[in-house]
Amino acid sequence: EVQLLESGGGLVQPGGSLRLSCAASGFIFSNYAMSWVRQFPGKGLEWVSTIGGRGGTTYYADSVKDRFTISRDNLKNTLFLQMNDLRGEDTALYYCTKVFAWNDHWGQGTLVTVSS
Amino acid sequence: DIVLTQSPATLSLSPGERATLSCRASQSVSNYLAWYQQKPGQAPRLLIYDVSNRATGIPARFSGSGSGTDFTLTISSLEPEDFAVYYCQQRSNWPQTFGQGTKVEIK
Numbered sequence: 001e002v003q004l005l006e007s008g009g010g011l012v013q014p015g016g017s018l019r020l021s022c023a024a025s026g027f028i029f030s031n032y033a034m035s036w037v038r039q040f041p042g043k044g045l046e047w048v049s050t051i052g053g054r055g056g057t058t059y060y061a062d063s064v065k066d067r068f069t070i071s072r073d074n075l076k077n078t079l080f081l082q083m084n085d086l087r088g089e090d091t092a093l094y095y096c097t098k099v100f101a102w103n104d105h106w107g108q109g110t111l112v113t114v115s116s
Numbered sequence: 117d118i119v120l121t122q123s124p125a126t127l128s129l130s131p132g133e134r135a136t137l138s139c140r141a142s143q144s145v146s147n148y149l150a151w152y153q154q155k156p157g158q159a160p161r162l163l164i165y166d167v168s169n170r171a172t173g174i175p176a177r178f179s180g181s182g183s184g185t186d187f188t189l190t191i192s193s194l195e196p197e198d199f200a201v202y203y204c205q206q207r208s209n210w211p212q213t214f215g216q217g218t219k220v221e222i223k
Contacts, residue, residue: 047211101165102162102165107159108159
């Protein structure tokens, strides 16, 4: 059974940083691209970033480019999202997803709140 | 970016009724269109991919259709567990984008 467990969210001041993690199990982690998708308080969904299975290719939404960095540790089956220079509009529930063309499995999310 | 517009915003129906949800793209997405279901307090779940293919474990009462810019998710006979929010998503062009959702509520 595929399981994705996010952690690392919390309350941070504007301009601050957070590092999200997603522990994966139940599938061969290195065989799949992984993504982060966020859901805003008003419930809209926004794709944030995707990384290839080997970690060599990364993609970012314009809204987070140059501030967020996606990475993965295939030995530890873990996905990361380093978030710097956080803004109020980054407040959201962050999901990690397993990608097989589509976001075919989602974790339960970790909440990031950016506020002073 | 491709904008996906879902309609209606809310659909009020009774169990056993047929639900028809629409997703319109601002430009053609070919067949790169999926539907997700989200229940309160849960993550989205993939229902339909590539317009009309049901994901693993999805009941046959869910079906998808359409092409190009106009797509439909149909629930043939609503079960109590189907009352939820439904999102469409395209991956034809980067960045992948989502519609704003249609809430299917109990009438």
